[in-house]
Amino acid sequence: MSIDIDPLREADGITVTDHIENTQFDVYTDRPVEPRRRPESDHYFPVDASVAVETGAIEIPRVAVVETRAGDGTLLTHGDCYTMPDGTYHVGINPAPTKLYLTFDAGFSVSTTDRTTRIDLDAPGTVGLGFRSLHQTPAGTITAPTDPESLMDAVSLLGSALQTTSPERSFPTLRGHPPLIEPGDEFRVPERVEPVDSGVRIVVPPEYRYLYPVVSLAYYFAADVVPGDDPRIEGDGWTYPLEPGFEARTAQVLRQSFHMDCLARTEGFYPVDLHERETTGLDLDWGRLYDLPLAERLGEYLDVPFEAVEPELPQWTLTTDVRPDPENVEMLPFVAGELSIVRSPETVTPVEDDGGVGVGFLGGADRSSARATRREAPAGGIGLGDDEFVRGGASAAATRGADASAERGAVAAQTDFVRPEPVDTVEHAWVGDGVPLDANKATLDAYHRRLEAGQVEQSRISVLVVCNDEQMREEGNVADLYGLRDMVQFDIEVRHDLTRAEMRETLESDVDFLHYIGHVDDRGMQCADSYLDLTDEDLEIGVSAFLLNACQSYQQGEALVHRGSRGGIVTLSDVANSPATTLGRIIARLMNSGFNLRTALHVAKRELITGHQYIVVGDGGTTVCQSRSGVALVINLRNENKSGWDVNVGTFPNGPYGVGTMTTLNLNQDGSNHIVPSTINITSIDDEEVASFLDLENTPIFYNGELTWNDKIETIKDRD
Structure with a gap:
């Protein structure tokens, strides 16, 4: 069976483990319970697993919409705060890491806080709980x-x-x-x-x-x-x-x-x-x-x-x-x-055939991006500052590693870059030969791994930050950004200056997300004692997803995907240290918030022009954890006339919450459901409601066009 249901050890309730989707979440009760199996047919909608417990309340640690149907399936009401009289009910709670259905015979009330959804029965009794995996498996x-x-x-x-x-x-x-x-x-x-x-x-x-x-x-x-x-x-x-x-x-x-x-x-x-x-x-x-x-x-x-x-x-x-x-x-x-x-393009523009027009940062050290942030680069490209270096230097003064290759400005000769035609969509993937600029290099082996049923051995999400250069220790502080989540448990480890043998062991370990900070060149990933070239090494890769925040890391990242990873973010050219550090911190925040690789990089590119030096390789839909909302949210916030806040929220499909999902905002001015994807505009919201809304979830916020986060919004507001 793909779903296991067990009593909680340190609280009253049950823990639900979906071995297909690698998710685990808790359902709380008002008393200790012993779940007993019940027929799946007890529920109006199909479920993969069904149990019954004796309780007076059901609570889940997320804000959700509760949908109530009569015993015959007729939809009666839905929302996050209401009461129902005595009767027989089928109740659905969404979003949750699996489809979650309840059935019981009792009157009840629904209530929410800023972090939980609770159903209280008028009298304790038997509650059937049904769960269906959100995973979709091909029939053959x-x-x-x-x-x-x-x-x-x-x-x-x-x-x-x-x-x-x-x-x-x-x-x-x-x-x-x-x-x-x-x-x-x-x-x-x-x-x-x-x-x-x-x-x-x-x-x-x-x-x-x-x-x-x-x-x-x-x-x-x-x-x-x-x-x-x-x-x-x-x-x-x-x-x-x-x-x-x-x-x-x-x-x-x-x-x-x-x-x-x-x-x-x-x-x-x-x-x-x-x-x-x-x-x-x-x-x-x-x-x-x-x-x-x-x-x-x-x-x-x-x-x-x-x-x-x-x-x-x-x-x-x-x-x-x-x-x-x-x-x-x-x-x-x-x-x-x-x-x-x-x-299905029959022809494609090789990068070397367009005279360098629009290639941006590929081609030479004089086009590296030391100080580029948002918006536009200066005419003629962005040069390295005197105090800047790239993550794989072009000279003894700029490099981090004594014997770095002298041919560091250009991408490896065996890599053929192609320039796909621009798209009108948020995300762009490429299937075929060549390395696409500004698109996800999608690979078949990575997509097949999306379907593999992995066994959940622990409920915690493992993140490993590896920093193999003393000068890059600042980015190593991203460890503080992983795990900024309620109700999601992370095991976060930071390691420095790994040897070649230690790096091999790390890549073969069962890690959900690897954040690598260091040097990569044509010899491979730089280690404390030598280089580890993943294109030559025969490794069994255990790392699920990754960010290789180093110069020209595409080939090493592609090798990770071919040998076992689902997907990751890599670079196509030399990257200067300062913007690379900034991007690394942005990606850490976004992956922690439940974004997939493609959408995370899309958001980072809004903030950093140097984000165009990065692409996703493998399955761009890969996530490390689920967001509290299910879908990915990007908030645009303005307060130009001081009469109230204007909130614009972009919603993006994410993981099992694909195109066509419905979502709602917890704002009084907006009581409707919205189709995903969508852009939701709400105007003239007062300070108190905006503050409460932003406190619900750790999401990226573009405040007057500048990227910030829920826990940093007061700092940036104080500067205005």
Whole structure:
């Protein structure tokens, strides 16, 4: 069983361990309990594990929304403060590290503090607790020849993972992970992968450059993908052309249809107050649309011009460039499962072919970034100051290590950089040969590790900070930034000047996050006695995720991923010490707050122009821990007219809280749910409420455009 439920040792309640997602959390009761197994069928929604306890109260250590249904499943109410009379109830609590459901026969009340959610029964009794892992496992692996027409048959089965064809499939927990695809001589489909007859067909020429961009549509629409000359989407009695502008139109279809499903789903099992539904300019019969079969509903969606929908669409989260090569077919289910916008560029600009325009910091020491912070770099690049050095020097005066290579300004000759076309999304991933500037270098082995069921041996999160240079000890203080969380336990260790043997042992150990501070060059990672080159060494890597905050650390980081890590942040060029230290501290804060690698680097780039020297390698969705909100929040705060605070909150999908999740802000002026991703604007909030809101969670705050944190906000306000 993937979920274990055990009594707490030092408090009253139970601890819930999800061995698939590697999460653990506590549920508190008002008395000691001994959980006993109960049938999973006790609960209205499906669960993986079910127990019953005798208690008068249930409390979880996070602010959540409590949804109450009658015994027959009818939704009665939801919120964070209300009472209900005697009755039989099914209760859901969200967010939680797993789906959490209660069932009991009693009147009850719901209350929240700034850190907890509590349900008090009118009289103690039996409470059933059900838990479902948020992990989504593929039903199997489809084997197919890699010619485009055979792959069309495989892509047509991606939608078999959908748990419904209703608009509720816009919830991430009702989509399921698509089946995997692997090359083979014959087309074979596992028994558990069964096609869904949605009535939607996608017609494209049998070429990779046409097939790859429609994989997210094929998955979300459970569509049959068939060969044809004119790219189009078809239903019974309607056709929607995908030309001109094929890739742009596929992206528009995904964004428009998904948004309209989120609006229509409020007519179904979840008739909640949804901000996007309340503010939409679309005058449509949403109840009728909800009841239509998928193909008919999609046809009516696409009758609405995209220009009429576009103003209310949020910035989409992810674009993935998948080069139109047969060796990239195994990445397609992962890309589709993230509902990524997909492009398939036939050509790409090598960095050395553009004359250095826009390359920024690659190419020489005169373009290193000693003092760059936010916004713009001076014309002609950013030079090193007299008191600055890079993390792998170009001269005896600048280096940290006696024998550093003299060829330190440029990236290793065997590394081919490519410049993908810019994207309109928050995040950008790249699948194919070459090292992409400003994009996540996604790799298949890292994505497969996302699916591996790891066993939880301890509830604590292990963070190891390694500093292998005396001059960089300031960044070693990031250890103080990890573990700034209530209800999440960290084991944090700082080690200095590791030898080559000690570094090998460290990399092979079971560490959740490695924060490396030191030198890297073409000989590998600098250690106290020599260098450790991960591209040559045969290591079994145990480190799950990492930041290699050193010069030109891409190849060493790529080797970590190939040998066992899920993903990490690396550098593409020399990095000067001061901005590298600043970035390291920002990343430490963000990973501690539950951000994934891609979103963390996105936030860091807003603050530091030198952030463009870094990219993510491997699975950019990797997190170290979950945020209290589930989703990732970035707060923009202004108080320009002194009449009240203006709060702008960006919400980003994160871990199991994917695209289509709902979130609410704990602000009196905003009582609605919001779709993730979204940008939420609230104005004229008084000092007391803003202070209370910021105290709820450790989140990044851009105060008048400058990055700060909840525990630092008073310091920066005092400077104004």
